[in-house]
C-alpha cells in the first residue's frame with residue numbers, strides 16, 4: 001500500500017503528488033526540492049500539503 005505524498009506549489013498553491021510513500025524522508029525531501037509545479041512550472045519551494053490543506057474546487 002502506498003500513500004501519495006503531496007506538495008503544494010509556493011507560487012500558485014497548486015497541489016500535486018510529489019512521491020508515493022513509504023519512501024525515505026531524505027529522498028522525498030530531495031524530490032520536493034527538485035520538483036517543478038505541473039500547473040505553473042514554477043520551481044519555487046514546494047511545501048508539504050496535508051489533507052487538511054486540500055484545495056477546494058471552486
Ligand SMILES: [Zn+2]
Nearest residue numbers: 009012037040
Ligand atoms: Zn504552481
